[in-house]
Amino acid sequence: MEKVVALAKRRGFIYPGSEIYGGLRGFWDYGPLGTELKNNIKREWWKGMVYERNNVVGVDAAIIMNPKVWEVSGHTEAFTDPLVECKVCHKRFRADHEGELKKHEKKHGESIEWTEPKTFNLLTEVYLGTTKPKQKAYLRGEITQGVFVNFKNILDSTNMKIPFGIAQIGKAFRNEITPGNFTYRSREFEQMELEYFIEPDEKEAEKLFNYWKKERMDWYVTYGMRKENLRFREHGEDERAHYARFAEDIEYKAPFGWSEFEGIHHRGDWDLGRHKLIYKDGETNKEYTPWVIETSGGVDRTTLFFLINAYHREKDRIILKLHPKLAPYKAAVFPLLANKPELVKKAKEIHETLIKKYPVAWDARGNIGKRYFSQDEIGTPWCMTVDFETLKDDMVTVRDRDTKKQERIAIDKLASFLENELE
Numbered sequence: 321m322e323k324v325v326a327l328a329k330r331r332g333f334i335y336p337g338s339e340i341y342g343g344l345r346g347f348w349d350y351g352p353l354g355t356e357l358k359n360n361i362k363r364e365w366w367k368g369m370v371y372e373r374n375n376v377v378g379v380d381a382a383i384i385m386n387p388k389v390w391e392v393s394g395h396t397e398a399f400t401d402p403l404v405e406c407k408v409c410h411k412r413f414r415a416d417h418e419g420e421l422k423k424h425e426k427k428h429g430e431s432i433e434w435t436e437p438k439t440f441n442l443l444t445e446v447y448l449g450t451t452k453p454k455q456k457a458y459l460r461g462e463i464t465q466g467v468f469v470n471f472k473n474i475l476d477s478t479n480m481k482i483p484f485g486i487a488q489i490g491k492a493f494r495n496e497i498t499p500g501n502f503t504y505r506s507r508e509f510e511q512m513e514l515e516y517f518i519e520p521d522e523k524e525a526e527k528l529f530n531y532w533k534k535e536r537m538d539w540y541v542t543y544g545m546r547k548e549n550l551r552f553r554e555h556g557e558d559e560r561a562h563y564a565r566f567a568e569d570i571e572y573k574a575p576f577g578w579s580e581f582e583g584i585h586h587r588g589d590w591d592l593g594r595h596k597l598i599y600k601d602g603e604t605n606k607e608y609t610p611w612v613i614e615t616s617g618g619v620d621r622t623t624l625f626f627l628i629n630a631y632h633r634e635k636d637r638i639i640l641k642l643h644p645k646l647a648p649y650k651a652a653v654f655p656l657l658a659n660k661p662e663l664v665k666k667a668k669e670i671h672e673t674l675i676k677k678y679p680v681a682w683d684a685r686g687n688i689g690k691r692y693f694s695q696d697e698i699g700t701p702w703c704m705t706v707d708f709e710t711l712k713d714d715m716v717t718v719r720d721r722d723t724k725k726q727e728r729i730a731i732d733k734l735a736s737f738l739e740n741e742l743e
């Protein structure tokens with residue numbers, strides 16, 4: 321974990337938030353490469369969840385909503401975490417994180433004593449307006465409600481018919497009591513969610529719950545997460561969120577233990593029922609409150625687990641084996657020698673052509689070995705080198721990150737090479 325955190329900082333994936341002022345617990349900034357990686361994850365998710373389906377549309381709702389939304393949805397009352405404090409050293413822990421409590425108990429031995437659990441609301445308050453009393457509102461604690469409050473708008477402005485889905489990606493904020501494990505538990509984070517509206521029917525709900533479970537698990541495997549590091553975990557009666565009739569998590573075997581990074585929830589008619597929203601079937605005129613199957617993933621946790629999953633060491637070198645579609649740079653272009661203007665000129669021409677289509681790095685520092693080393697560390701799948709042969713045959717050496725194999729490819733075929741590989 322420390323190695324991944326160090327690499328993330330050193331190469332510009334993730335920095336501590338507002339670091340020059342000592343940071344702020346639970347807030348992180350994404351650097352140039354982290355921004356690319358996160359955007360690639362979001363884009364591939366959107367492609368798979370929205371573009372490749374004809375019954376899913378997207379929304380981008382406001383972060384701050386009328387506070388009534390949170391009262392009606394049950395969040396002001398029930399969006400809470402239980403907290404206990406160690407009476408010996410006054411450290412605080414989540415009362416439902418048994419493993420951490422046990423670990424801490426070992427530290428103090430017999431003298432350990434805990435306070436009674438207290439519950440804390442996770443919604444972050446904000447105050448709007450300039451004159452007092454200011455209007456109290458909340459930063460959204462989950463992006464989901466932005467979908468429900470637009471349910472009617474979407475029915476009125478599109479031709480969606482049940483079953484259909486509404487997808488959204490956006491920031492959420494939680495006043496987490498115990499932020500930690502790098503970006504895993506942050507106070508500001510991004511979610512990528514689908515709310516899938518169905519007829520109220522147990523059999524249909526079960527079928528679609530299982531369908532979305534499989535779709536989501538397969539998605540992570542397609543983008544390179546190793547199967548043995550993934551599992552489902554069903555929520556027990558006592559741990560389900562207030563809105564969920566049924567819930568399962570997708571967990572990753574992180575260095576700090578199996579950890580949830582996406583939840584599949586059967587929310588039933590909880591939300592639409594609370595917001596008093598109904599659906600009218602255009603053909604049968606039947607009116608009902610649809611049920612909702614939700615897939616709720618965290619962009620930051622997914623980014624972290626893709627990074628951990630990709631981190632490989634080979635002797636003294638690090639190779640980030642990211643799926644090419646997720647890699648920040650798709651390729652890098654080098655002149656073999658930086659002090660030969662004819663090589664630099666040719667390499668620059670290639671670079672300038674390729675960057676019109678793909679993010680492609682340029683490197684003319686040090687020797688070729690160092691440049692490979694540097695690109696491997698950030699997961700660039702292909703390095704393209706212009707050498708003296710290139711000046712004669714208009715071909716470059718393309719080296720593969722994972723196999724280290726090198727092949728000669730004609731300059732005018734480089735764009736289609738990348739296109740084929742990234743298809």
Ligand code: ATP
Nearest residue numbers: 496504505506509511580581582583616617618621
């Ligand atoms: P946890 O039990 O770890 O607090 P949760 O069950 O409350 O998580 P959900 O409400 O189901 O999480 O949120 C859906 C997803 O949003 C999570 O699977 C996770 O990827 C992401 N998420 C939730 N809380 C955080 C957080 N504090 N930091 C980063 N991502 C988060």
